[in-house]
Amino acid sequence: MAADKTKTLADWQSKAALLSFETRAFINGEFVAAVDGNTLTSINPATGSVLAEVTSCDAPDAERATQAARATFDSGVWSRCHPSQRKRVLLRLADLVETHRDELALLDTLDMGKPISSSLGDLAGTVACLRYQAECIDKLYGEVAPTGDSALGLVLREPMGVVAAIVPWNFPLMMTSWKIAPALAAGNSVILKPSEKSPLSALRLAHLAQEAGIPDGVFQVLPGYGHTVGKALALSMQVDCLAFTGSTGVGKQLMQYAGQSNLKRVFLECGGKSPNIVFADCQYLDAVAQSAAEAIFHNQGEVCIAGSRLLVENSIREDFVARVVKAAEHMQPGDPLDPDSFMGAMVDEAQYQRVLDYIRQGKSEGATLTLEGEANHSQGYFLSPTIFDDVTPDMRIGREEIFGPVLSVFGFDSEEQAIALANDSDFGLAAGVWSQDIDRIMRVSRRLQSGQVYVNNWAGIDQTVPFGGVKQSGNGRDKSLHAQEKYCEVKTVWMSLSV
Ligand code: NAD
DSSP, X not given: OOOOOSOOHHHHHHHHHHOOOOOSEEETTEEEOOTTOOEEEEEOTTTXXXXXXXXXXXXXXXXXXXXXXXXXXXXXXXXXXXXHHHHHHHHHHHHHHHHTHHHHHHHHHXXXXXXXXXXXXXXXXXXXXXXXXXXHTTTOOOEEEOOOTTEEEEXXXXXXXXXXXXXOSSSHHHHXXXXXXXXXXXXXXXXXXXXXXXXHHHHHHHHHHHHHTOOTTTEEEOOSOIIIIIHHHHHOTTOOEEEEESOHHHHHHHHHHHHHTTOOEEEEEOOOOOEEEEOTTOSOHHXXXXXXXXXXXXXXXXXXXXXXXXXXXXXXXXXXXXXXXXXXXXXXXXXXXXXXXXXXXXXXXXXXXXXXXXXXXXXXXXXXXXXXXXXXXXXXXXXXXXXXXXXXXXXXXXXSOOOSSXXXXXXXXXXXXXXXXXXXXXXOSEEEEEOSOHHHHHHHHHHSOOSEEEESSSOOOOTTSOBOOSGGGBSSOBSTGGGXXXXXXXXXXXXXXXX
C-alpha cells in the first residue's frame, strides 16, 4: 500500500469535511456512553477546533469490559476456536482497514496533527502487521521435549487470557496494531485503551472489527484518561497481561499496579534518547545528513526512536552539522492535510510548551544554538526544527526525551568515546552507526546497549524483525514471531509412559 500521491490538499480537505466520528466506547459488542456520562474533548491541534466530544471511560466501564472479556475468553469462542478461523477473521479485518485507509489516516491526522503522508504510511504498517500476525498463527508449533522414552513432555503455547493494550498518540493506529494483532491472533480477549489525545481511529477500528467477525467481548475499546480507565485496567484482577507503549514514567507506574493487584504480565515499549553515530569514514555525507535530519524531525520529533542524539566524529563535525542544518531548513511544518508537508502540528499545547521549555533549557545550559526553530501558535501548535551543537551528557537536552523537533549534537574523537557516549543513557531503544568499515560496524553494533541498531540507515523496519528496547526503554518485543511470546503462556504437559 504505497503512499497516495494522487490526492491534493483540496481532496483531503473535502474528505475531512465529510467525516463523521464514532465517539462512544465499544463494550461487549455495543457502542455505549460511559456509565457516568463523562466525555473528553478531541481537538485538532493544527487548527485548535473541536472535532468531537468522546466518551471518557472510568473504573465502572473497565469493570464491564473486563467481565465481558473474561467471559468470552472462558467461553472459548475465540480462545479455543481453530487458529485458521482466527486467521480468516483477522485477514478480513486487514482487508477492511485497507479499504478504509483514507478515512482512518485522516482520523489520525486530524486527531493528533501528523502529516497525512505519514498517516498513510502508518496505515500500510497497520495492514501489514495484521496480515503478518494473522498468517503466523496457524504455523507456530509447540514442542516435544527430549525427555527419553519413559515420558512424553509436551510444551504447549496457550493464550494468556485478558490483555489490556494501552497505547500512545504518536502512531495511534500502528501502535494499536502492534499490540492487538499478535494478541488476538494468539486467542486472547483484548481491551484497547487509546490515548485520550487520539481516540478516534481506534473507535472506527471497533466497527471494522465487528464487521470482520471478531466475536462480541473479544475486542473492546475504552477511550479515556490514563489516570482513570487506564489505571483501572492496570489494577484489574481480571486482566492477565498489560501491553503498553508510552512513556517510561507511566511504564514504571504500570509495574507498580501489577504488583498491587494480580502480578499480571507487564510488557513495556517506552521512551528513548537514541544515539545516531557518524564516523568520519562514512561516504555520501549529504545523504547521511539528510537521513540524520529525518531521523529526528520526522513526525515532528514525536517518535520513540527519534535519532535525538547525533554523535559526530570531531574531524568532520563542523562540515557535517552544516549539512544537517541545510537539510533541516527544508523540513518546515505545514498543513497536515497537505500531502507535501513533511512535518505537521505538535499534538497539543502541553507538548508544544514542553518542547519550548527544553529549548530554553538548552540555551541556559550553554549548548550552541545552531538552528533555532520557529514557534507558531497563531492557530495550531507548529514548531520547526531546532539544532543544538556542543551538547554534553550532563545537560538535560542531552539526557531526557524531549519528544519534539530538537536535535542534540555531540562530538567524539575515538570509537571508544563514541560507544561510551552512546551508552551513557537511561534508555536503550535505537541506535545508528554510519561507517564504511565493516569491522568497526560489527564491533560498535555489538557493544551498543540498544534494542535495535541501524547500520547506514535509520529506522529500517519490517514485520519480520522484532522491535523493542532495553534498559528503561522497556522489555518484550513487538512485531515478528517474537511478539507472540508476550501473549502466550508456555505450559508443560508431562506424560509418564510405560516402556
Ligand atoms: P504516556 O505514557 O503519557 O501515555 C501512554 C498511554 O498510557 C496513554 O493511553 C495514557 O492515557 C496511558 N496512561 C497514562 N497514565 C496512565 C496510568 N497512570 N495508568 C494507565 N495508563 C496510563 O505517553 P504518550 O505521551 O501517550 O506517548 C509518548 C511516549 O510514548 C514517549 O515516551 C514515547 O517514546 C513513547 N513511545 C514508545 C514507543 C516504543 O515502541 N518504544 C512507541 C511510541 C511511543
